[in-house]
Amino acid sequence: MMDNPVPIPLWAMVAFYALLLLPAGLIWYFRLGVLRRLAIAVVRMTVQLTLVGVLLIYWFRWDNAWLNVLWVVVMVGFAAVSAVQSSTLRLRYFFVPVFLALLVSGLSVLLFFNVLLLPIREVFSAQYLIIIGGMLLGNALKGIVIGLSDFYQRLQDQQDAYRYYLAAGASRWEALIPFFRNSLQAALNPSIASMATMGVVFLPGMMTGQIIGGATPDTAIRYQLAIMIVIFVCIALSVVLGVSFSLGRSFDGYGNLRAGVFRK
Amino acid sequence: MEIRLEHLTVRFGQKTVFSDFSLHLPVRSHLLVTGSSGSGKSTLLKLLLGFCVPDQGQIVIGGQTVNPRTIWQLRQRIAYVPQRLPSVAGTARDLLEHLHQFQANQTLRFSKQAALAYFADFGLQPDQLQQPVRELSGGEQQRLAIISALLLQRDLLLLDEATSAVDADRKVQVMDYLSGLKDQTMIIVAHDQGWQADHILDLSQSD
Numbered sequence: 001m002m003d004n005p006v007p008i009p010l011w012a013m014v015a016f017y018a019l020l021l022l023p024a025g026l027i028w029y030f031r032l033g034v035l036r037r038l039a040i041a042v043v044r045m046t047v048q049l050t051l052v053g054v055l056l057i058y059w060f061r062w063d064n065a066w067l068n069v070l071w072v073v074v075m076v077g078f079a080a081v082s083a084v085q086s087s088t089l090r091l092r093y094f095f096v097p098v099f100l101a102l103l104v105s106g107l108s109v110l111l112f113f114n115v116l117l118l119p120i121r122e123v124f125s126a127q128y129l130i131i132i133g134g135m136l137l138g139n140a141l142k143g144i145v146i147g148l149s150d151f152y153q154r155l156q157d158q159q160d161a162y163r164y165y166l167a168a169g170a171s172r173w174e175a176l177i178p179f180f181r182n183s184l185q186a187a188l189n190p191s192i193a194s195m196a197t198m199g200v201v202f203l204p205g206m207m208t209g210q211i212i213g214g215a216t217p218d219t220a221i222r223y224q225l226a227i228m229i230v231i232f233v234c235i236a237l238s239v240v241l242g243v244s245f246s247l248g249r250s251f252d253g254y255g256n257l258r259a260g261v262f263r264k
Numbered sequence: 265m266e267i268r269l270e271h272l273t274v275r276f277g278q279k280t281v282f283s284d285f286s287l288h289l290p291v292r293s294h295l296l297v298t299g300s301s302g303s304g305k306s307t308l309l310k311l312l313l314g315f316c317v318p319d320q321g322q323i324v325i326g327g328q329t330v331n332p333r334t335i336w337q338l339r340q341r342i343a344y345v346p347q348r349l350p351s352v353a354g355t356a357r358d359l360l361e362h363l364h365q366f367q368a369n370q371t372l373r374f375s376k377q378a379a380l381a382y383f384a385d386f387g388l389q390p391d392q393l394q395q396p397v398r399e400l401s402g403g404e405q406q407r408l409a410i411i412s413a414l415l416l417q418r419d420l421l422l423l424d425e426a427t428s429a430v431d432a433d434r435k436v437q438v439m440d441y442l443s444g445l446k447d448q449t450m451i452i453v454a455h456d457q458g459w460q461a462d463h464i465l466d467l468s469q470s471d
Contacts, residue, residue: 161350167313168416169340169368253332254314 005212017042056130065124072110072133076103079141087149090263097245098144105237106137109230117226135206135227136234139191143235144242147187151243152250155179155257162257172247172255180243187239191232198228265326265341265419265449266291267312272321274307281307282318289463294443294450296459299467305453308467309422312451313344325420340368343413347425349397349405356400356408357393363412372417382411385441387434402429407438421450428456 008016020042027035059071080099084091110133114123122128155162155176165175198204206227210220250261267289274282281304289295297305310316311323314335323330325338352359357379364374380390386407392400400408406429413421423442427435436458442450443460452459 158350160346160348161352163313163315164344164346164350165363165366166315167339167342167344167422168363168366168412170366171336171368174366252317254317254335256315256317 005214056126059126059130063126068124068126068129071126071130072107072137073103075130075133075137076106079137083141083145083148087145088262089148089152090261093249093258093261094148094246097249098148098242100245101144101238101241102137102140105234105241106133106140109234109237110136113226113230132227136231139231140234140238143187143191144238146190147183147235147239148242148246150186151179151183152257152261154182156262159257166255172251175255176247183243184236184239187235188232191228191235195228195232198224204228266324267326267420267449267451268324269311270322270324272311272318272323274304274311274316274318285321287465289449289451292446292449293463294452294461295463295465296461297451297453297465297467298455299465303467305467306424309344309424309451309453312420312422313339313342341418342420342422343416343418344422345406345409345413345424345426347406347428348402349409352397355394355396359397359408360412360415363416369416372415374415378415379411382414386411386438403431403434406430407434410438410442419448421445421448423450423452423454425454425456426452427454 020038024035024038026032027038059067076099079102080095081091083098083102084094087094110129111123113132114128118125118128158179162175162179166172204224207217207220207224210223211217215223250258252258267287269285269287272282272285273280274285297308299305307316311318312325312330314330314332326341328334328338330338349359352362354362357376360379361374363369364372376393379393383390383393388404388407388411392404397405397408406426410423410426421442426442427438430438435456439456439458439460442452450461452461
């Protein structure tokens with residue numbers, strides 16, 4: 001239990017990649033038409049993770065607080081682009097609000113997590129800032145995609161309700177509250193569901209990683225509980241901030257949703 | 265509220281809905297707007313509510329030019345009755361109370377008695393106040409929309425096919441009631457016959 005993780009030799013990696021031939025064969029046989037996308041995704045995953053691995057070697061070696069924060073900021077930038085592009089929303093309108101929302105929510109929750117756990121001089125250490133930050137952002141990204149997409153899509157689909165409230169004298173925010181409530185609910189629901197089934201239906205990734213890495217189940221579980229809570233807080237914060245920050249650009253002075261908000 | 269539309273031009277892509285269109289509606293007068301589909305009847309109401317912005321010209325309501333600074337105050341003096349009430353969760357009472365909770369409407373205070381008095385005027389049963397909006401028929405929803413507009417006590421009433429789903433007998437009663445409101449300026453967009461108005465604008469003929 002307390003051993004270091006078993007390294008994966010090159011031949012075993014080749015075998016793992018070979019395993020992909022099985023789903024690839026199914027995709028080809030049933031003509032699902034996603035073979036090319038799968039190939040691109042696997043190549044991207046391999047290249048991206050290899051590059052990150054190489055960079056992490058240096059970042060861990062230098063372990064400079066400023067560089068670590070820079071890593072998080074760059075990670076937030078990639079997360080913001082990825083979040084907006086995986087929705088139907090236009091990057092030009094949403095990059096800045098999503099970037100700021102993820103940065104503020106991610107960094108504040110991350111620092112809270114680290115300050116509670118670590119001696120003050122290690123709060124910005126690569127091991128925690130980058131790794132926990134990555135986990136937080138990965139999850140906040142999913143939440144903000146769901147939250148923002150739901151908010152703007154519902155608003156467009158039910159524009160008559162929004163306008164009815166405006167026509168009855170509501171401020172923009174008052175007219176938007178019902179939509180905001182729904183989007184926050186949609187963003188938080190998957191996390192609530194996964195918290196409820198955690199440990200029964202599946203063993204979470206962080207815990208699995210820690211146990212393989214040599215931690216005791218006791219420590220791994222505490223980390224997992226803590227990370228689930230901060231992830232939940234981070235999703236809630238990032239959706240609230242993401243929607244709030246995006247309002248200024250997405251509406252005209254009359255309170256009308258701008259036509260350019262959605263990609264064609 | 266006096267309304268002036270001055271040399272309005274409104275285009276949607278290639279289609280010109282209004283071209284150098286002007287209109288003057290004196291205070292407390294009623295205007296009936298008719299015309300075929302696509303002639304710009306609903307657009308006219310959207311322009312007054314700031315949901316559609318003209319390409320050229322200006323709109324003046326109660327002496328104030330409609331622009332991003334004034335529209336929010338102007339909407340607090342307008343009541344709008346859409347053809348169909350939006351699909352909202354909750355009961356009729358929830359809807360009426362929700363509208364009264366907006367900051368701008370808080371001085372009005374929701375009164376159950378006033379609501380029930382309107383329910384009686386428009387042929388709705390008192391227990392329908394507790395009925396989910398989605399369970400009301402189209403005609404009942406339209407009457408609820410009219411009641412919600414009247415409860416807001418606005419100077420300008422905009423009705424967009426507000427009685428189209430109301431059954432024939434009741435329709436006359438609703439039209440007579442609204443036509444009798446002489447303290448409010450009213451713009452009635454309608455296909456229905458039987459509205460009494462001071463002025464009639466047929467948009468099919470204006471070009």
